Amino acid sequence: EDQVTQSPEALRLQEGESSSLNCSYTVSGLRGLFWYRQDPGKGPEFLFTLYSAGEEKEKERLKATLTKKESFLHITAPKPEDSATYLCAVVGTGTASKLTFGTGTRLQVTL
């Protein structure tokens, strides 16, 4: 069974203070690892897809990386508007269209 563990559960940063969120996974044949952002009262919003170890994707202040066992979401010089819950999910070769999500990291960025 696919499993995703995210850490930390919650993270509080000051504006400009860079950090990383971790996503550890076990999956039978990784087809893709995905990062989503969820704001309170909203549905998750897609950020990145990573397919193979060594791959990196960037979007504004966010950079996602992937190894064979984990993924990191690096946040560089965050701003208050980056405050949200960040979710990681995987799809394995045996699970077709089913995404397995972690429970997320709640990020708060203060002035």
Added chain:
Amino acid sequence: KAGVTQTPRYLIKTRGQQVTLSCSPISGHRSVSWYQQTPGQGLQFLFEYFSETQRNKGNFPGRFSGRQFSNSRSEMNVSTLELGDSALYLCASQKQGVTTGELFFGEGSRLTVL
């Protein structure tokens, strides 16, 4: 371009009742998935429909069911509600038949069971 629309946004039911939730996907999207989100468990996959056929199903009891119509709109039904069914139910759509992981989520239907 209109996003994924879910109705109703909020509803309160009592134990033993049943509920039907509706989802209208983005125009042109043929795949609709449903997820249950709770504080302790996070997002858990319920089922996925593609071209009116259930293509995948999660580990939920038979009280949870769904269907998809020819216009790709989808409904999910929960019968004999239990307190533990209180959750945010999220619908997501995607265009392609094979998942790319790029799901477009609605804002969800928040169900409270008393």
